[in-house]
Amino acid sequence: MxxxxxxxxxxxxxxxxxxxxxxxxxxxxxxxxxTPAARVCTATLEVSIGAGVTAVLSLSPSGPAVTFKDGPGRPLTGFGTLDRTRPALPASAGIRAEIRTPYGPAPVLRTKVEGGPDAPYQIQDFPALPRGCARTR
Incomplete structure (x- = not known):
């Protein structure tokens, strides 16, 4: 040229x-x-909870939510989503996972994936909302 x-x-x-x-x-x-306000006001964190399972913790103004993925990152749809309306997995899920204080100011995820009944629970804080975002009840 x-x-x-x-x-x-x-x-x-x-x-x-x-x-x-x-x-x-x-x-x-x-x-x-x-970007839409809902996406701007959502904080997300991925954490390993054991046995090759990853929990995706999201906090938005409408409250906490958790989804689960396997080792390669594929969604584990059998567990569904935990949120305010369904804060814990049923006993039949094979793992224990529960959002503690889903309506509180600082929700946490409590999980037990391996180790038997005497193993301690793993506790993970949800990420904080971005600055300028307010929680709804």
Whole structure:
């Protein structure tokens, strides 16, 4: 490509980048301002709870939620989702998992996956809500 064509093309790209916010006001706002409020106000944390199981802890203004994944990261749909309406797995699930204080200010996940009845429970705090987000009851 000839040098004068490259210079013209470069100038056109720069002009388009600078003019973008004039034609699309959303382009001038930061990415956080363009994302839906529910996604911005959700904090997520993945933790290993043993036996190759990962718990995905999410905290949003509507409360805590937990889903489970296997070692390669595939969802374990048989466990379903824990939340305020269903804070614990049934005894038939094969593991013990429960959201303690699902309506409280600092919910925690209490789990026991391996080790038998005398093994201690594992406790994991939920991540904090991002600044500026308020919890609902």
């Amino acid at each position: 000839a040098p004068y064509v490259r210079a013209g093309l470069g100038a056109a790209l720069i002009a388009a980048a600078l003019a973008g916010p004039l034609f699309d006001p959303a382009a001038a706002r930061p990415a956080e301002a363009r």
